[in-house]
Amino acid sequence: MIILGIHDGHNSGASLFRDGTLLSALSEEKISRKKNEYGFPIKSINSILKYNNISKNQIDAIAVSTKNLPPKYYLVKRNTSFSLQDYFKEQNDYWYKKIYENKHVKYLDVFKKKILGKKKLFYDFSSIKNEDDLSGMQMARKKFYSKYFSLDEKKIYFFDHHECHAYYGYYGRGVINNKTCVITLDGGGDGSNAAIWISNNRTLKNVYRTNIGNLGRMYRYITLILGMKPTEHEFKVMGLAGYALEKSEYYQKSLKIFKETLGVEGIKFKYKKKIKDNYFYFKKKLSGERFDTISYAIQKYLEDILLKWFGNISKKYKIKDFIFSGGVAQNVKATKKILESKNISSIYVPPGPGDESLSIGAVYCYLSKNRIHQNISDMQNPYVGISFRDNDLAFIKKIKNIKIKKTTHKEVASILEKGNPIARFALEPNEFGPRALGNRSILADPRNQDIINLINKKIKVRDFWMPFAPSILEEDAKKNNACY
Ligand SMILES: [Fe+2]
Numbered sequence: 001m002i003i004l005g006i007h008d009g010h011n012s013g014a015s016l017f018r019d020g021t022l023l024s025a026l027s028e029e030k031i032s033r034k035k036n037e038y039g040f041p042i043k044s045i046n047s048i049l050k051y052n053n054i055s056k057n058q059i060d061a062i063a064v065s066t067k068n069l070p071p072k073y074y075l076v077k078r079n080t081s082f083s084l085q086d087y088f089k090e091q092n093d094y095w096y097k098k099i100y101e102n103k104h105v106k107y108l109d110v111f112k113k114k115i116l117g118k119k120k121l122f123y124d125f126s127s128i129k130n131e132d133d134l135s136g137m138q139m140a141r142k143k144f145y146s147k148y149f150s151l152d153e154k155k156i157y158f159f160d161h162h163e164c165h166a167y168y169g170y171y172g173r174g175v176i177n178n179k180t181c182v183i184t185l186d187g188g189g190d191g192s193n194a195a196i197w198i199s200n201n202r203t204l205k206n207v208y209r210t211n212i213g214n215l216g217r218m219y220r221y222i223t224l225i226l227g228m229k230p231t232e233h234e235f236k237v238m239g240l241a242g243y244a245l246e247k248s249e250y251y252q253k254s255l256k257i258f259k260e261t262l263g264v265e266g267i268k269f270k271y272k273k274k275i276k277d278n279y280f281y282f283k284k285k286l287s288g289e290r291f292d293t294i295s296y297a298i299q300k301y302l303e304d305i306l307l308k309w310f311g312n313i314s315k316k317y318k319i320k321d322f323i324f325s326g327g328v329a330q331n332v333k334a335t336k337k338i339l340e341s342k343n344i345s346s347i348y349v350p351p352g353p354g355d356e357s358l359s360i361g362a363v364y365c366y367l368s369k370n371r372i373h374q375n376i377s378d379m380q381n382p383y384v385g386i387s388f389r390d391n392d393l394a395f396i397k398k399i400k401n402i403k404i405k406k407t408t409h410k411e412v413a414s415i416l417e418k419g420n421p422i423a424r425f426a427l428e429p430n431e432f433g434p435r436a437l438g439n440r441s442i443l444a445d446p447r448n449q450d451i452i453n454l455i456n457k458k459i460k461v462r463d464f465w466m467p468f469a470p471s472i473l474e475e476d477a478k479k480n481n482a483c484y
Helices: 042-051 071-076 084-099 134-146 162-173 213-226 234-241 252-259 280-285 293-315 331-340 355-369 388-396 409-417 453-458
Strands: 002-007 013-018 019-027 061-065 154-161 180-189 194-202 203-210 262-265 268-271 321-325 346-348 422-425 440-443
Touching: 002 355, 013 042, 019 071, 019 262, 019 293, 042 252, 042 321, 061 134, 061 355, 071 134, 084 213, 084 388, 134 154, 134 453, 154 162, 154 280, 154 355, 162 180, 162 194, 162 203, 162 355, 162 409, 180 213, 180 293, 194 213, 203 268, 213 280, 213 293, 234 331, 252 293, 331 422, 409 422, 422 453
Parallel strands: 002 061, 061 154, 180 321, 321 346
Antiparallel strands: 002 013, 013 019, 180 194, 194 203, 262 268, 422 440
C-alpha cells in the first residue's frame, strides 16, 4: 500500500510510505532553494516518486496535514515571499488597523502586489468565497489532488495540524512500552498552539489543547521587534541570549514584562493579564531595553515556563518520558534545561520538529487511525532524503577552481587536526530537517576555538554571535579525553 503525505503550508514537503515504512521525505525548499517554501510541494513529490520508481497512479491514499489553511497566506506565499519589511507592513497596515483601530481591512488588499498568478497556485480559487474561507480552501485542495493523482476524493484525508506534529514525534521515535507524553508547541495551526497527548495502546489521547499557549508567538514577534525575520530567525535570538550578563539585573525589567502576561497553572496556560497582541504590546513595553537583554529575557521566560509546564504534566500523569514536537521544540537550550530537571528522564525531539515534518506526521496519523499500528516504521535515522550518483556531480566538476576528491576517514581526520574545515558531500541520502548532520555538512575540530570565526566569516557568512554546538557520539562522550 503506497501512501503519499503532503504538507502545503509554510515549510511544505512530501513523504512517501510503502506498507507502513517511510521510503523518503523531502522539504520543498531543498529543491526550490526558497527558504520556508509555501504551497503544493510539486517538486518534492515528483522527486520522491521518481527516486522510488513509483508512479502517480500507484498511490493508494493521500494524507494531508492541516485541515484549515488560510487562503490569504497561501495566495501570497507568506513565509517564502515576505521580506522583513513585509512583516512590518503586515503588522502596521493589517493587524494594527484590525486590533487597535477596529477597522475592516482585507489582507489581500494590503498585499495585492504579492498575489501569485494562477499557474503557481495549483488549486482552483474560483470557488473559495473569501480570503478566510477555510472550508472552501480544503475543498479546492482536495479537488486538485483528486484530479492531479487520478484518485477518488474519498481516499484523500486531512489531519489536524497538532495531531500531525504529535504522531510524527510518537512514531518517528519508535513506539516504546513506557507510558509517554507528547507535547506539541508552535506558532499555531488548526486553531491551536499547544497540546498534550498521552500514549495509549499505540495511539495518542489528546488530554489538553489550547490557543493561548503563546510561547511560540511571543518568541516570533520578539524576533521581529529585534529586526529579524519571524518564523525563521528565532534561532538567532536564542544565540544572542547567551551574550547577556546572566548575573546582571539588566534583563529583569524585560523578563517582568513577559512574566506578567502569561503563565501556567497545573497543565494549563493561563493569562495573568490579557494583552491585545504579541507585537505592538511588547514593542511599546520593551522600548529602551537593550537587544541582548530582551533576547536573554525571552529565552529565560520560555525556559522557566516550559520547565514548570513539563514538571506539572509529569506530576499529574506520573510520566517521565517525553516527546517534544512543533516549532518551539527547535529551541535546544530550553530542551536542555527541561532535561536537567529531576522529574524528567528523557525527551525525544524528532528531526525537523517544525512544520517541515508535517507530511510525515499526516501519514502516521492515517496509519494509526486505520489501525495499521504494528507495521509502522520509525524514522530509524534522519537520512530519509534522496541520494546522488557520481554523474550528479558533473556540474561541479566543470568549475575549474573546485577540486573534488574522494577521501578516507583517516585523511579527513588529518585535515581536521591541522585546523582546516572540510565540506562533506556524501552520495548517501540527505538528512531530513534543517540541521546538517554529516551527509551535507561542514566539519571542523571543536578544540580549536578560532575555527568558529573562520567558518562564520569565510564559509557560512553567518552573524558573528551565532554559536556552534559540537557533537559527539553518545558512547564516546564518557571517554576521559572527550570534553574540551
Ligand atoms: Fe506547526
